Amino acid sequence: MRLVHHPWEEGADFAIGLKPITADRWLEGGEADPAARKDPLFEAARELVWAETEGSRDGQAEVLALVEQTLGRADPRTDLPPLYAAARRVPDDLCLMQKRDGEWRLTALSLSAGTFFTASEVIGRSLAELHGPVGGFSERFLVRVQRIFEGLRPELVLERRNWTLVNSPELHTPHSAAIRARIGGIAPAQAGRALMIRVERQTLRRLPETGGAVFTIRVWLTPLEALAEEPARLAAFAGAWRAATPQFRAYKRFDLYDTLVEAFLHGQGA
Ligand code: HEM
Secondary structure, X not given: OOOOOOHHHHOOXXXXXOEEEOHHHXXXXXXXXXXXXXXXXXXXXXXXXXXXXXXXXXXXXXXHHHHHHHHOOOOOOOOOOHHHHHHOOOOOEEEEEEEEOOEEEEEEEEOOOOEOOOHHHHOOOEHHHHOOOOOXXXXXXXXXXXXXXXXXXXXXXXXXXXXXXXXXXXXXXOOOHHHHOOHHHOOHHHHHHHOEEEEEEEEEEEOOOOOOEXXXXXXXXXXXXXXXXXXXXXXHHXXXXXXXXXXXXXXXXXXXXXXXXXXXXXXXXX
């Protein structure tokens, strides 16, 4: 129950939060066999977890080459789209961004751990369209994020993290309704075990050959009760929970969890 990332310590509002990291820290690793988790979804629920557009295969192949450069070569899987062949080697979900008619668009993705969205819903979307549900994104962030994509130098790797709270221990959560319908059945005394802090660790880097960019999303799930072992982190989480901005709270539906989280925090003296 280790808390690997603690993004709530950096704030409780939407933020760009991209920071440079060294290339050797691009992929965190740490999952023994990502393909064992991803392949059954790729076979049985393809439209939830995989999508590609025409003309994206060169960019996909460059992502695979980067992953192989980082992790070493594996048996070639020429039967699979190259981006999926890359994704099944890493815990992360992989998103290929390419410029189409002047807009950065999502042209292929392997999304085995989507947080309440599916591959078929988002394929082909521009940065503005992808972030339509994120309150205030177009006014506050869109232009800056577009500039970051334009200016991404080949040797630069950028990292950001976000966080939310969910009542599901599953990585693959394409839809929110059935999960949220279960919140009422959680007793306050179970909150620490039933509620999970869901952190996404994301990276962005240029594909120098084909000119696109690869965006990675790695999901970490830790039960809320892990905070009880680390008083300073518990205090920081309580502060962030209570200070979260209205837009941030509304987007993440913190209203559904307030009673349970407060019960947990009070039980810990926070
Ligand atoms: C690299 C710059 C980017 C920034 C600064 C950014 C920022 C954000 C923020 C602030 C949110 C709200 C959740 C949160 O993180 O707290 C969000 C959600 C999201 N982002 Fe991004 N994002 C970036 C790139 C991308 C890319 C390349 C994709 C392509 C897959 C993407 C897809 C999404 C989706 C699908 C959501 C969820 C929207 C929903 O709830 O339906 N983002 N992003």
